[in-house]
Amino acid sequence: MKKIYLDHSATTPVDKNVFKAMLPYFSDCFGNASSIHSFGADALTGTDKAREQVANYLHCGPSEVIFTSGATESDNLAIKGLIGALRERGVEKMHIITSIVEHDAVLEPCMEMVKTGIEVTYLPVKANGAVDAEEVRKAIKDNTVLVSIMWANSEVGAIMPIREIGKIIKKHNERKLKNWNNTRPKERGEKPTPIYFHSDATQAINFVQCDVNWNYVDMLSMSAHKIYGPKGVGAFYVKKGVPIKSLQRGGHQEGNLRSGTYNSSGIVGLGAAIVQLDKKNQEKDNKKVAKMRDLLVSEIEKNIPDAILNTDRKNSTPAHAHYSFPGAEGESVLLALDLEGIAVSTGSACSSGSLKASHVLIAMGIRTEIAHTSIRFTLGKHNTETDIRTVVKKLAPIIKRLRKMNPVYDK
Amino acid sequence: MYSKKVLEHFQNPHNQGKMDDASAVGEDGSQACGDVVKFYLKVKNNIITDVMFETLGCAAAIASSSALTDMVKGKTIDEALKITKNQLIDELGGLPAPKLHCSVLGVDALHKAIENYKDQR
């Protein structure tokens, strides 16, 4: 049985070229990139090159790229690191704006900050899962110091209006500074703390040119394993001048911001993976993936009655097709597909440790019973037309069977 | 993560479907995740001669319902009432920890069906 993988939002296979680029850094160029001898220098050459590759992609300076273990760490560094640094500078009573559809790697650090007296506003989303930039403008307060909005949502794939939000923040900061400059030195207080803009771009990086300059982003998080790179490595972009307090101490790597021996093979893999996302390649892959995704949607439309597409294809990554199949519980669908060698994911309460339906779907206004029947397909560049047709062929009878078993589904 | 037994019941559930001439019906839903199990019983001289189930839920809920129908068929209603969720879980070759509550659904639905049966008389 040929296995079919449609869960690329969870992780992607390591690209062959990426793997090849990494190989020398295990046993040949194994040195510690912080060592002065040639072994160290060889490893450093690799990490330096990767740093430039990431910086090129993000349109920032190499010194603005910090290597981490992945987006979770980057998110923690952005939120706790910024608040910690501002606190050390004497800033008090801070306010954070984020959205209710963020990943837990953003939501939980925010909750942790609440416990230390920080106020957090969780913005709602529109029915398509995207934040409305206007909501950000409305939520800004005098003491807002951080806005953290993901670039693309992992569940339904909605793309957020990052540039618009970035512009709103930039204008706000400029106005505030101008007012301060125009106030007599005797009458004005401390120089105002600007609002910093962080975006978790983990799900977007593969599909969108995340140019931090063009989009007015001050901090960005990403993981290599979502872009056909290795697991356990990622990057944190932090614009020069943004105050960050490190979360771990020790070896003084990354300008003291992120201590810990460089994961040189992983970092080289991240660089090699991000290079493959150059504009031309990305456009080509996006087109291919979107075509497969659209085929999946039309096949489901033809073969499965009463299926609800939750992804707004006009405003989503090309890879996402998030469905509800009312009457068929999501985890059962997932398992039945898995027994056929097909991998997907679900937002059903049954499959979450907490037994709560996905917070993203609920935020979009999807009823719990419907969220309960949700299946997320996320396609990748290796999926073929045959894959898609096979999936729908296997899926249709599974939905039918589970609906038939359901005592409360109107058959 | 599921035992072979669970997967078997999930793929080919026993006694699955509706029963039009049931002596009693019982339904139970899970507060936690929103799932529903419905049991249909046919009882003659206090013996459960036939049983069917319908379930909306995860594989653990479906497999539990299916295994439970096997366990109660031919038993007296009092014997059936004595079946515990742990016996059911053993019968299934165990359930993953977060799925233990799913087995309760079936047991509760069965109990409700038996209560309904007793009430009718």
Ligand code: FES
């Ligand atoms: S029925 Fe919901 S978790 Fe088992």
